[in-house]
Amino acid sequence: VSVTAPNGWLAAGVAAGTKPSGALDLALFLSERPASVAGAFTTNLVVGAPIVVSKPRVAAGHARGCVVSAGIANVATGEAGIEDAVEMARIAAEACGVAEEEMLVSATGIIGRRIPREVVEPAIKDAAAQLSSAGGSLAAEAILTTDARPKTATRAIDVEGVRVTIGGMAKGAGMIAPRMELHATMLVFLTTDGGASPEALQRVLADHLDRTFNSISVDGCTSTSDTVLLFANGAAGVDVDDDPAFAAAVGDLMEELALAIVRDGEGASKILRVRVSGAQEEAHARAAAREVATSLLVRCAVAGGDPNWGRIAQAIGQTSGLVLDPAAIDVRVAGVPVASRGAPTGREADAAAAMRATDEVSIEIELHVGSATWEFVSSDLTPEYVTFNAEYTT
Amino acid sequence: VSVTAPNGWLAAGVAAGTKPSGALDLALFLSERPASVAGAFTTNLVVGAPIVVSKPRVAAGHARGCVVSAGIANVATGEAGIEDAVEMARIAAEACGVAEEEMLVSATGIIGRRIPREVVEPAIKDAAAQLSSAGGSLAAEAILTTDARPKTATRAIDVEGVRVTIGGMAKGAGMIAPRMELHATMLVFLTTDGGASPEALQRVLADHLDRTFNSISVDGCTSTSDTVLLFANGAAGVDVDDDPAFAAAVGDLMEELALAIVRDGEGASKILRVRVSGAQEEAHARAAAREVATSLLVRCAVAGGDPNWGRIAQAIGQTSGLVLDPAAIDVRVAGVPVASRGAPTGREADAAAAMRATDEVSIEIELHVGSATWEFVSSDLTPEYVTFNAEYTT
Numbered sequence: 189v190s191v192t193a194p195n196g197w198l199a200a201g202v203a204a205g206t207k208p209s210g211a212l213d214l215a216l217f218l219s220e221r222p223a224s225v226a227g228a229f230t231t232n233l234v235v236g237a238p239i240v241v242s243k244p245r246v247a248a249g250h251a252r253g254c255v256v257s258a259g260i261a262n263v264a265t266g267e268a269g270i271e272d273a274v275e276m277a278r279i280a281a282e283a284c285g286v287a288e289e290e291m292l293v294s295a296t297g298i299i300g301r302r303i304p305r306e307v308v309e310p311a312i313k314d315a316a317a318q319l320s321s322a323g324g325s326l327a328a329e330a331i332l333t334t335d336a337r338p339k340t341a342t343r344a345i346d347v348e349g350v351r352v353t354i355g356g357m358a359k360g361a362g363m364i365a366p367r368m369e370l371h372a373t374m375l376v377f378l379t380t381d382g383g384a385s386p387e388a389l390q391r392v393l394a395d396h397l398d399r400t401f402n403s404i405s406v407d408g409c410t411s412t413s414d415t416v417l418l419f420a421n422g423a424a425g426v427d428v429d430d431d432p433a434f435a436a437a438v439g440d441l442m443e444e445l446a447l448a449i450v451r452d453g454e455g456a457s458k459i460l461r462v463r464v465s466g467a468q469e470e471a472h473a474r475a476a477a478r479e480v481a482t483s484l485l486v487r488c489a490v491a492g493g494d495p496n497w498g499r500i501a502q503a504i505g506q507t508s509g510l511v512l513d514p515a516a517i518d519v520r521v522a523g524v525p526v527a528s529r530g531a532p533t534g535r536e537a538d539a540a541a542a543m544r545a546t547d548e549v550s551i552e553i554e555l556h557v558g559s560a561t562w563e564f565v566s567s568d569l570t571p572e573y574v575t576f577n578a579e580y581t582t
Numbered sequence: 583v584s585v586t587a588p589n590g591w592l593a594a595g596v597a598a599g600t601k602p603s604g605a606l607d608l609a610l611f612l613s614e615r616p617a618s619v620a621g622a623f624t625t626n627l628v629v630g631a632p633i634v635v636s637k638p639r640v641a642a643g644h645a646r647g648c649v650v651s652a653g654i655a656n657v658a659t660g661e662a663g664i665e666d667a668v669e670m671a672r673i674a675a676e677a678c679g680v681a682e683e684e685m686l687v688s689a690t691g692i693i694g695r696r697i698p699r700e701v702v703e704p705a706i707k708d709a710a711a712q713l714s715s716a717g718g719s720l721a722a723e724a725i726l727t728t729d730a731r732p733k734t735a736t737r738a739i740d741v742e743g744v745r746v747t748i749g750g751m752a753k754g755a756g757m758i759a760p761r762m763e764l765h766a767t768m769l770v771f772l773t774t775d776g777g778a779s780p781e782a783l784q785r786v787l788a789d790h791l792d793r794t795f796n797s798i799s800v801d802g803c804t805s806t807s808d809t810v811l812l813f814a815n816g817a818a819g820v821d822v823d824d825d826p827a828f829a830a831a832v833g834d835l836m837e838e839l840a841l842a843i844v845r846d847g848e849g850a851s852k853i854l855r856v857r858v859s860g861a862q863e864e865a866h867a868r869a870a871a872r873e874v875a876t877s878l879l880v881r882c883a884v885a886g887g888d889p890n891w892g893r894i895a896q897a898i899g900q901t902s903g904l905v906l907d908p909a910a911i912d913v914r915v916a917g918v919p920v921a922s923r924g925a926p927t928g929r930e931a932d933a934a935a936a937m938r939a940t941d942e943v944s945i946e947i948e949l950h951v952g953s954a955t956w957e958f959v960s961s962d963l964t965p966e967y968v969t970f971n972a973e974y975t976t
Contacts, residue, residue, distance in 0.1 A: 209831030233906045264895040266925030299892030463641030492972030498693030501658040505628030512627045531660030571965035
């Protein structure tokens with residue numbers, strides 16, 4: 189399972205000691221042979237030191253593996269933080285016997301705090317010693333912070349009679365250690381034993397990124413550490429460079445992991461799927477869907493089972509740059525029409541009943557000014573989210 | 583007090599019956615003589631019917647008064663809602679004996695629901711019969727929705743030996759009727775007995791709007807009904823058109839009311855003042871201050887007394903278009919330096935103690951890339967906010 193599902197991939201997860209709970213907090217994974225890589229990183233202007241170190245290595249297109257730390261994010265730590273990240277990758281590379289520039293480093297956890305080298309460095313060596321083709325599960329566990337459970341997925345396709353496997357692991361945010369405050373960073377690591385150039389991998393990522401990981405939200409806060417990496421080592425003996433089945437399988441796996449991150453979001457009790465259709469441009473549909481899905485008032489209403497058409501209208505209207513005819517909007521909540529042509533239908537009671545009967549509430553908005561659509565997935569906002577994120581004290 | 587503090591202004595507040603609690607829900611105020619007016623309205627693309635009706639009347643520059651309903655906002659109600667708003671203003675004008683186009687209409691409350699004419703229209707007539715120069719307090723009470731308390735302010739200045747008075751009332755959002763869900767609309771009504779042209783009033787509003795009402799947030803949701811109106815009837819017998827003392831007094835009063843709205847925000851337990859300095863442009867400082875002040879994670883941290891520099895860095899970095907050197911940022915929380923040159927100072931414990939000792943937490947961010955500054959005021963995010971906004975069910 190996880191990143192070791194494809195051939196030629198090894199992984200390990202160990203407890204370095206950066207989590208007060210003592211849980212696994214350091215993952216390492218490695219390809220037994222040279223591999224291509226493509227990646228996507230946060231657009232936050234403040235980026236973690238591991239991203240500063242890894243980004244140019246990913247851009248070079250070839251990497252053998254990655255060391256991931258999940259107790260402290262190593263962000264906003266100044267020049268010393270960069271040195272810490274370089275050193276972590278160097279020690280991992282040395283322990284794995286690969287070139288320093290082919291080892292990536294990634295981290296999640298508390299930001300604004302330095303990572304203790306004396307704790308992490310022996311753990312990296314331990315992890316390297318424990319690398320195995322069965323280590324994907326432990327690695328998937330070791331990258332978690334406040335997540336309730338590991339998130340992994342695999343796909344297998346047939347390419348010219350050869351079986352190609354894709355494996356992945358992700359972390360989002362949950363409530364696994366309620367006295368720790370850990371930033372809701374998204375980390376996703378995907379591996380395959382198909383063969384592909386870095387450029388092909390980058391195209392596959394780019395094709396699916398916006399509709400999957402870029403269309404989810406737990407709390408509207410863009411992390412400083414978000415990272416998606418896709419590695420291909422060719423161990424299956426077949427190239428998947430321009431194979432549409434490969435691209436589709438990666439996209440499908442990305443969607444599964446994105447949804448798993450929202451489901452495991454801090455304090456989430458219900459999934460919220462906001463679908464905007466009939467927009468003049470795709471960017472408009474996307475912006476409006478995001479606005480509705482991240483609105484505090486809409487998310488509170490979903491928690492309360494309230495099909496509040498007024499709050500949905502408010503959020504749509506707040507969308508910057510949207511071409512809108514307020515008198516044309518149709519809205520369904522949990523499948524029940526609550527607004528037609530911009531006015532209430534009077535069916536709030538039916539919609540409220542439908543909302544309470546499901547743990548995946550849909551809001552479907554038809555703008556009637558074009559044909560572009562977008563779906564954005566978030567969750568309800570609960571008192572548990574607030575309590576959890578207020579409880580951590582330094 | 584309130585809008586009847588200046589000479590020549592009358593007001594009333596009555597209970598029409600649009601609030602389940604039976605509280606006052608309809609305010610009317612009127613100048614005894616012709617008056618100039620200027621106003622500012624929401625930028626939400628979905629606007630309330632009262633704004634559709636009032637906006638062109640305000641643009642004409644002359645109005646005698648306004649009828650304000652606070653149970654139902656009359657937004658997202660289609661063409662019928664516009665007719666309801668026109669009719670409310672017509673009845674108010676008739677009852678007051680003024681021209682229809684000089685009576686404004688405003689509303690706040692539940693959106694997506696029609697206002698019941700049969701309930702509101704007799705109440706308008708009652709209010710007109712009760713207009714008095716002592717009615718400002720009742721009017722200030724009648725415009726509230728979930729507010730905990732009325733928000734009024736007055737200023738008096740001396741212009742060429744003549745006393746000129748400015749009065750104002752505002753509503754924000756509070757917890758006055760916990761089973762009602764009412765949209766956090768901001769309504770502000772300012773009156774003066776100074777004489778001024780509509781253009782002069784508009785200039786005064788424009789000069790102060792961005793630094794006061796446009797720099798506060800309770801929940802980041804821009805209402806469909808936000809309205810600020812400034813009336814001048816000249817009853818004091820002196821013109822204040824280009825009087826800097828008048829402009830300063832209005833600005834000061836706007837600041838007081840803006841802060842009062844945040845203090846009375848739904849579920850707020852602490853004020854959060856975010857000051858960004860050293861930005862390259864004013865728009866950058868403003869955007870960054872807004873981003874930090876409205877971040878869910880920062881607001882939860884303030885509720886928990888946690889001087890979380892990492893969450894502040896994340897929010898700064900999320901600011902669209904910001905020119906930023908992450909290694910240059912200095913941050914103080916409640917007066918205590920928590921980050922210097924982009925790295926933690928290790929003084930979290932001192933900052934946490936300082937946060938807990940105050941009910942007005944400051945976050946001061948120095949970017950060191952320019953000299954522009956902005957301050958944005960919000961509040962902490964508490965479980966009470968979420969519970970309150972989830973509890974309303976149709």
